[in-house]
Every structure is written in structure tokens, then in C-alpha cells.
Amino acid sequence: MRVTVVGAGYVGLVSAASFGKLGFDVCLTGIDTKKIREAKAGVFHTYEPEVRRALKEGIEAKHISISENLADTMVGSDAIVVAVSSAKTEGVDSDLSFLLGAMKTIATALTRDKYRGIFVKTNVPAGTCRGIAENFKSMRPDLTPGTHYDIIANPGFLREGTGIKDFVTPERIIIGLGEQSSKAQELISKLYMADISDARFIITNFETAELIRSVITNFTAIEMAFINEISELCDKLGADINAVIKAVSLKQSSGSNSLQITPAIGGTSIPRNMRILVGVAKSLGVNLQVLEGALRSNTERISKIKTRIINLIKDEKEIASQKVSIFGLTFKPMVNDVRESASILVIKELLASGVSVFAYDPALKPDSKELYRIPSSILENKNFHLVNSAYDAAIESDIIVIMTNWAEFLALDYSKIYELMNKSSSKKPVILDYRNMLLNLDLSSFVYISQGAIVTRNKKNLGR
Numbered sequence: 001m002r003v004t005v006v007g008a009g010y011v012g013l014v015s016a017a018s019f020g021k022l023g024f025d026v027c028l029t030g031i032d033t034k035k036i037r038e039a040k041a042g043v044f045h046t047y048e049p050e051v052r053r054a055l056k057e058g059i060e061a062k063h064i065s066i067s068e069n070l071a072d073t074m075v076g077s078d079a080i081v082v083a084v085s086s087a088k089t090e091g092v093d094s095d096l097s098f099l100l101g102a103m104k105t106i107a108t109a110l111t112r113d114k115y116r117g118i119f120v121k122t123n124v125p126a127g128t129c130r131g132i133a134e135n136f137k138s139m140r141p142d143l144t145p146g147t148h149y150d151i152i153a154n155p156g157f158l159r160e161g162t163g164i165k166d167f168v169t170p171e172r173i174i175i176g177l178g179e180q181s182s183k184a185q186e187l188i189s190k191l192y193m194a195d196i197s198d199a200r201f202i203i204t205n206f207e208t209a210e211l212i213r214s215v216i217t218n219f220t221a222i223e224m225a226f227i228n229e230i231s232e233l234c235d236k237l238g239a240d241i242n243a244v245i246k247a248v249s250l251k252q253s254s255g256s257n258s259l260q261i262t263p264a265i266g267g268t269s270i271p272r273n274m275r276i277l278v279g280v281a282k283s284l285g286v287n288l289q290v291l292e293g294a295l296r297s298n299t300e301r302i303s304k305i306k307t308r309i310i311n312l313i314k315d316e317k318e319i320a321s322q323k324v325s326i327f328g329l330t331f332k333p334m335v336n337d338v339r340e341s342a343s344i345l346v347i348k349e350l351l352a353s354g355v356s357v358f359a360y361d362p363a364l365k366p367d368s369k370e371l372y373r374i375p376s377s378i379l380e381n382k383n384f385h386l387v388n389s390a391y392d393a394a395i396e397s398d399i400i401v402i403m404t405n406w407a408e409f410l411a412l413d414y415s416k417i418y419e420l421m422n423k424s425s426s427k428k429p430v431i432l433d434y435r436n437m438l439l440n441l442d443l444s445s446f447v448y449i450s451q452g453a454i455v456t457r458n459k460k461n462l463g464r
Helices: 010-021 033-040 049-060 097-109 128-139 163-168 182-192 206-237 241-253 270-283 289-313 342-352 390-394 414-420
Strands: 002-006 025-029 064-066 079-082 116-120 149-153 173-177 201-205 323-327 356-360 384-386 399-402 430-433 447-449
Touching: 002 010, 010 025, 010 049, 010 064, 010 079, 010 163, 025 033, 033 064, 049 064, 049 163, 079 097, 097 116, 097 128, 116 128, 116 182, 128 149, 128 206, 149 182, 149 206, 173 182, 173 206, 182 201, 201 206, 206 241, 206 270, 206 289, 270 289, 289 342, 289 399, 289 430, 323 342, 323 390, 342 356, 356 390, 390 414
Parallel strands: 002 025, 002 079, 025 064, 079 116, 116 149, 173 201, 323 356, 323 399, 356 384, 399 430, 430 447
Antiparallel strands: 149 173
16 A cells, blocks of 8 residues: 655654555655755654664665655555644744645645545644645535545654654554545555554544544643642652652553543542642642642533523523422432532522522432431522432423433433423423433433533433
């Protein structure tokens, strides 16, 4: 299989070297003619000895060739991997001029006689590939995506110093497509020498693929900034940052459940410990700005949940006549603890707005001996009603808000729930799912709102 790599910067050189090592017929080209001429002369813009060595070995073995003419290199190529620079220029964080120039040349040179996959490895802002795909359609209306070509978002995760290792044995392979394409999937399998059912593959849409690259990078940045702040605190306390890092790393390698969608950070431990650590640091003259930002974000999220609920119901009737059903009071399932539970905090704000709240939680029913856990200001409010089942909570409800991911909520008969809810207005009943529990259920009778997820349902039978 022939692969054209466009771009002789770091990502382009690593890509060309790696595809050569894997045995592909590779042609390195680009629109920066100076870099291409230097590459022809054996001058490669990377410090990594392994990359330079692999390129030279590939050229000697005739696995890798170098050309100044992008259009010519496309003849016979199956995959075109675009890895041109998007590094910032003065006043601009992301300069896409090289990418757009390369894409214009590629679009002009495409032919109808052969399918080609155009892989975008350049680091781009979310939304870029969607625009490129639309531009291709405008420039080449005679060609059909999925038949003659596909634009494929394929962000790379290369650490300088270990580029070839990261490319040849990637931890993850992110693929973004504008639409389903069997030809693209076949080509992707050949290029990565793995079936797309491989657990490392995440195949999604353009925007998600591009965002994944950004989120992973920024998540790393947040971790780095946080540990740097903690190192300052260690200085003040006489603590050992290396031991802290070792302990945190062991926790991460054993698996963490922190990457789950929740209404907000709650429970007896985490918020309290956040505040304690911020307080200790302040007393020593250290500002933990990352942690302080997380606390502010958590507080604001509670208010946003309340505002969103109000906005979903207020346009039909007076707020006082609205009924909201809250599924779950505890901060997580299999406990009866509501301390700093997002659900309790949201209910307080809804009641203060005059909304009628009907709540159900498997661990806290009306006859429970644990009712003292619920603040008296809530229990004594005439607009708060604790009921014995989710079905009781749903009666004449305008909106259901799932706050705790109890397994029981997934097992409910939502066709029965629909029949119980208020349907007097022109709108469908609403389910607001702050746990993304019900993504795979057929809830077409409702307005189903998940948290940032693309809903693709398997049309399961809702009756139990």
C-alpha cells in the first residue's frame, strides 16, 4: 500500500519514518519546499536519532521517497496523511494556512479512478475537519465522499523523544468521520494493521475526534499545573513531592472512576478535603489556583443545573404549578449518605424558586429511619414530597431529573413512566439525565437530554 505523507515537520517525519518501518511504500512531500529540499539532502528537522535513522534506512531500502510535488505523489497513493504545521504565528494560536493550502492542492489533484483516504494528523481546533469536508464538496462536486475519497480526522499522540514508539504501538487510535464509510474503515484497518474492533480504536465524528486530542492534552496540562502547585506546598510543609507523585501515580495505574459524568462533585470526602487543602495552603501563603478553580466550577455547576431545569419548564405555566421529579438523593448509589449531594443542593434551589419537587431514592423512602439525613429545611417545605417509588414520583410530572445512578432507574418501564407524566402541554415530557444512564434506551416519546453525549440507541424493549 502506498502512503503519501504531507509535511516535513515533526509529526510528518515521524509518520513517514514509522510507515516506512511498517513496510509501506511512503512518499514524503509538503508545501514547504525548503524543508522538503533539506530532507532530500538528508537534513531532517528533528533531534530524535531514531527518527533520523529510520528515515535514512527507509530511503536506502527504497521504502521512503521524497518529492517536492504534492500532486504527483498522489498518483497511486491509497492514503494521504496530512501532517503540516499549525503552530501559532504572531497573534494567532492556531495557523491553518498550511493545512488549507495542502487541502486545496489535494482536492484539485484527486481523480475519479481511485479511492483515497485523506487523514488529517495536523493538530487542529474542533470543527476544522467539518469545514474541510464542506470545502471539498464545493471544490469537487464531481466526486462523492465514501466513493472517491473520505476526509478522516486522525489526531496523533506523539511525545517528543519517543515518537516512533508512540506511532507504531499507539495507546489509542482516534478516528473521526463525517459519515459512515466502509471504504474508509477498510483503509484504516490496513493502515494501522488492526481490525477496527480493536479496543484501541475510537471511531466517532469529526468534532469528537478533534476534541479528544485537545481534552487529553489539556487534562495533562491541568495535572502538571496542579502537581507544580503541590510542590510549592511541599516546600512550605516539609513534605516530599516525589513520594506524593509516586502515590498518585499508583492510584492512577490501578484505575480511577473519576472520569464519570456526575451532576457535581459530592459526598463526605472530596469537597471537604478540597476545602481543607486550600485552607492549609492559604495559611502558608500558597494559592492552589487549580483546586480553587475546581471548587468554583463545582459550585457554579449546581446553579446551572437548577437554571436549566427552570428554563425547561417555565415557558408553559407559572413556576409554582410545575412539578419536577428527582430520581436519586444520595451522592452515589449503594449508600444512604446525602451530605454535599448535588441532588440535595439542587432541590434546595428549586424549592426556593417555588417549584414543587417529588423525590425518590431507593435508600431514603418516607418510612426510612434515615430521614434525619435530609436537611429539615427540605423535609419541612410544603413543596417537597418524598415518595415510595419512581412511578409515584413521575405522576403528573413535567420533567424527570436523574441525579444518582441507581441500577433501579435503568430497569424502570419507561413506557409506563410516560403514561404517568403530564402531557397536557404541546411539549413531550422531559428526561434530564445527569448520569447518562439511559443512552441506549428508546426514549423517543420523551425529550431526552443527556450530558454531552451523542445519543445512538439500540431500541431496547422498554417493558420489563
